[in-house]
Amino acid sequence: MTETMTGAEIVIRALADQGVAHIFGYPGGAVLPIYDALFQQNAIEHVLVRHEQGATHMAEGYARSTNKPGVVLVTSGPGATNAVTGLTDALMDSIPMVCITGQVPTHLIGSDAFQECDTVGITRPCTKHNYLVKDVNDLAQILHEAFFVATNGRPGPVVVDIPKDVQFATGRYVGPENVVHKSYHPKLKGDVDKIKAAVELLAGAKKPIFYTGGGVINSGPEATRLLREFAEVTGVPVTSTLMGLGCYPASGPQWLGMLGMHGTYEANNAMHDCDVMVCIGARFDDRITGRLDAFSPGSRKIHIDIDPSQINKNVKVEIGVIGDVANVLGDMLRVWRASGATLDASAMKEWWAEIDGWRARDCLFFRQSGETIKPQQAVKRLYELTKGPNTYITTEVGQHQMWAAQYYRFDEPNRWMTSGGLGTMGYGMPAAIGVQKAHPDALVIDIAGEASIQMCIQELSTAVQYNLPVKIFILNNEYMGMVRQWQQLLHGSRYSHSYSEALPDFVKLAEAYGASGLRCEKAGDLDATIRAMLDTPGPVVVDCIVDKTENVFPMIPSGRAHNEMLLGEAGEQRIDEAITDEGKMLV
Amino acid sequence: MRQPTGSAYFMDDQHPPLARHTLAILVDNEPGVLARVIGLFSGRGYNIDSLTVSEVSLETHLSRITIVTTGPAGVVDQIKTQLDRLVPVHSVVDLTLTGKSLERELMLIKVRGKGDQRAEALRLAEAFRARVIDATIESFIFEITGKPDKLDQFIVLMAPLGLVEVSRTGVAAIARGPEGMTG
Numbered sequence: 001m002t003e004t005m006t007g008a009e010i011v012i013r014a015l016a017d018q019g020v021a022h023i024f025g026y027p028g029g030a031v032l033p034i035y036d037a038l039f040q041q042n043a044i045e046h047v048l049v050r051h052e053q054g055a056t057h058m059a060e061g062y063a064r065s066t067n068k069p070g071v072v073l074v075t076s077g078p079g080a081t082n083a084v085t086g087l088t089d090a091l092m093d094s095i096p097m098v099c100i101t102g103q104v105p106t107h108l109i110g111s112d113a114f115q116e117c118d119t120v121g122i123t124r125p126c127t128k129h130n131y132l133v134k135d136v137n138d139l140a141q142i143l144h145e146a147f148f149v150a151t152n153g154r155p156g157p158v159v160v161d162i163p164k165d166v167q168f169a170t171g172r173y174v175g176p177e178n179v180v181h182k183s184y185h186p187k188l189k190g191d192v193d194k195i196k197a198a199v200e201l202l203a204g205a206k207k208p209i210f211y212t213g214g215g216v217i218n219s220g221p222e223a224t225r226l227l228r229e230f231a232e233v234t235g236v237p238v239t240s241t242l243m244g245l246g247c248y249p250a251s252g253p254q255w256l257g258m259l260g261m262h263g264t265y266e267a268n269n270a271m272h273d274c275d276v277m278v279c280i281g282a283r284f285d286d287r288i289t290g291r292l293d294a295f296s297p298g299s300r301k302i303h304i305d306i307d308p309s310q311i312n313k314n315v316k317v318e319i320g321v322i323g324d325v326a327n328v329l330g331d332m333l334r335v336w337r338a339s340g341a342t343l344d345a346s347a348m349k350e351w352w353a354e355i356d357g358w359r360a361r362d363c364l365f366f367r368q369s370g371e372t373i374k375p376q377q378a379v380k381r382l383y384e385l386t387k388g389p390n391t392y393i394t395t396e397v398g399q400h401q402m403w404a405a406q407y408y409r410f411d412e413p414n415r416w417m418t419s420g421g422l423g424t425m426g427y428g429m430p431a432a433i434g435v436q437k438a439h440p441d442a443l444v445i446d447i448a449g450e451a452s453i454q455m456c457i458q459e460l461s462t463a464v465q466y467n468l469p470v471k472i473f474i475l476n477n478e479y480m481g482m483v484r485q486w487q488q489l490l491h492g493s494r495y496s497h498s499y500s501e502a503l504p505d506f507v508k509l510a511e512a513y514g515a516s517g518l519r520c521e522k523a524g525d526l527d528a529t530i531r532a533m534l535d536t537p538g539p540v541v542v543d544c545i546v547d548k549t550e551n552v553f554p555m556i557p558s559g560r561a562h563n564e565m566l567l568g569e570a571g572e573q574r575i576d577e578a579i580t581d582e583g584k585m586l587v
Numbered sequence: 588m589r590q591p592t593g594s595a596y597f598m599d600d601q602h603p604p605l606a607r608h609t610l611a612i613l614v615d616n617e618p619g620v621l622a623r624v625i626g627l628f629s630g631r632g633y634n635i636d637s638l639t640v641s642e643v644s645l646e647t648h649l650s651r652i653t654i655v656t657t658g659p660a661g662v663v664d665q666i667k668t669q670l671d672r673l674v675p676v677h678s679v680v681d682l683t684l685t686g687k688s689l690e691r692e693l694m695l696i697k698v699r700g701k702g703d704q705r706a707e708a709l710r711l712a713e714a715f716r717a718r719v720i721d722a723t724i725e726s727f728i729f730e731i732t733g734k735p736d737k738l739d740q741f742i743v744l745m746a747p748l749g750l751v752e753v754s755r756t757g758v759a760a761i762a763r764g765p766e767g768m769t770g
Contacts (some may be wrong), residue, residue, distance in 0.1 A: 120619060121622070124626055125630050130619075132619075154672075183677045184674045308672065309671070312664065312665075
């Protein structure tokens with residue numbers, strides 16, 4: 001028996017049947033029928049945001065910390081266009097999200113009606129897929145399809161644009177069990193031949209490395225478990241991209257730290273010198289490879305990815321295995337054990353000796369002296385005082401993000417939420433709110449910069465409204481720090497518009513919102529301030545005043561290779577001479 | 588300043604050989620599907636030399652898009668996988684790589700002239716097996732089908748004889764042999 005109900009009721013019912021417990025949204029004219037249906041039920045809890053961009057980042061944080069899709073509900077026109085940044089962010093970082101947008105009534109589409117925009121046109125390149133629903137009888141099917149597309153294969157954002165008349169109209173509801181997708185069938189199992197070839201190539205390696213990324217975390221807890229098992233069985237060193245942090249424990253013996261532009265000396269040198277590279281759920285991004293023609297020149301490469309278009313995109317690989325990480329790693333482990341493969345023990349001993357030599361450079365060394373707080377010290381103390389399986393860290397984008405990635409250490413997946421691909425300032429606080437909604441009892445900290453935090457500061461109001469006790473730890477250097485660093489290194493220290501004049505008093509600002517504010521200006525006060533932050537109930541903003549001109553090191557300068565890193569305190573190069581004119585042209 | 592080589596941002600500095608490829612794409616005939624395909628080409632900087640699209644199955648509402656593109660082998664491979672991951676795309680075949688495919692294009696071409704020029708245009712049209720589908724005292728419209736280079740050649744010949752305008756459909760292509768392209 002098919003049930004009939006209004007389009008708005010179909011939306012709520014479909015969300016409930018998809019297991020959605022929380023949605024993040026903002027009402028407006030073109031979604032009022034859905035908000036009305038929302039009012040008359042208790043299955044789904046709605047979080048009212050202050051700006052639609054905030055809703056998308058909350059959904060991202062929610063999704064990243066739970067491996068469930070994040071759901072957003074916004075109105076037409078500006079509601080949809082404000083969501084575009086978060087949609088693009090989710091597309092770049094492969095975050096499953098379903099965004100429902102209201103649209104003007106069908107008969108007004110194309111007439112430049114009030115709050116009309118071409119939502120499917122605007123969001124086509126920044127979503128995995130999108131739909132404009134023209135018939136209420138298609139609505140349920142489309143919504144279930146949207147969840148299928150968002151969460152299967154390489155995850156991503158999906159927009160469902162629903163005109164207001166469709167929300168009012170009455171139509172048939174079908175449940176999620178009856179939905180099969182016509183054309184979208186991502187391949188989950190890796191080819192057996194490719195897996196056997198990959199195992200054979202790895203078994204012959206003398207200097208192997210696992211280069212892991214966000215795909216391991218997207219694949220789920222089983223993928224993380226298998227990666228750790230595979231690493232232990234083989235003894236291969238492991239590095240991760242920014243998005244992959246936590247898939248291998250930072251406390252694990254084979255951990256090399258993050259790789260890439262601000263990765264560790266040992267990770268990048270191991271990438272450069274390895275002879276077999278196994279890329280697992282990562283995509284050879286330019287922040288990872290540096291100079292492409294000098295990227296790991298002596299290695300043969302295996303690439304495991306669920307998205308076939310990533311294989312051979314930036315870097316040619318010998319073996320591309322298309323499939324879900326957990327599936328492929330499970331098969332590789334089975335083949336590895338069945339074939340009795342082992343790595344050459346003496347070669348591995350030499351390889352690890354070489355890696356230990358790089359480790360001995362202590363590339364993350366910094367000197368905390370005097371009362372001026374080094375930002376690295378702030379993150380380090382924050383880590384020591386807050387670490388644990390129930391702690392979740394989000395960040396904004398910039399220097400503080402890199403210091404967080406370098407000095408906060410993650411032993412578990414899904415504990416680290418950051419905007420990697422798009423690099424969206426303003427991501428961190430709303431993401432933290434989303435995480436806190438999913439994990440009410442967890443400690444959720446947004447490590448922020450004073451510039452980034454102002455891009456979505458209004459969401460502090462959301463945190464206060466729902467009493468979500470997120471902690472916002474601002475590393476305040478009064479500069480757009482990463483911009484300032486690049487201007488120092490690449491543009492002759494001409495600090496064009498990177499100084500944040502007229503900063504607000506963040507303590508008073510927090511109080512104005514009804515949150516608590518703390519300030520820390522001396523290194524000696526760091527621990528006490530962090531403890532006070534933890535002891536203060538509700539949302540807390542910490543304004544931590546740090547060294548204004550500290551730079552992020554190590555750094556692979558633009559246009560350089562992995563083995564041409566700049567090391568700050570740990571190195572002795574002249575920084576101002578390190579970047580060639582050619583390198584200055586790159587972003 | 589010389590552009591640096593080997594960076595992800597300046598991959599064009601290498602000059603791998605370019606090749607022309609014909610791709611056949613089966614898609615759901617739904618609103619926006621063509622915009623998705625074209626947007627992928629413009630968004631990622633790929634070339635479209637020719638594009639043809641029409642529904643090919645009334646029951647299943649499948650459309651077939653034929654795109655002729657030019658690029659290095661790696662880029663064409665990227666185009667294929669990027670197309671394949673679009674949700675409404677059922678399958679993509681590189682007819683140039685699978686070999687032995689047939690390509691045809693239809694062209695309507697208007698030529699204006701009098702006297703000898705007019706007679707010459709008609710004679711050449713016969714040689715190219717072009718049909719006259721409209722005629723006035725001072726003009727012809729020819730309909731001609733064939734491989735794209737045959738049509739190119741016909742245009743070259745008509746140019747001095749009073750070529751007015753050209754309308755081409757773009758390439759339709761299909762693989763030889765008994766096997767079909769499956770959705």
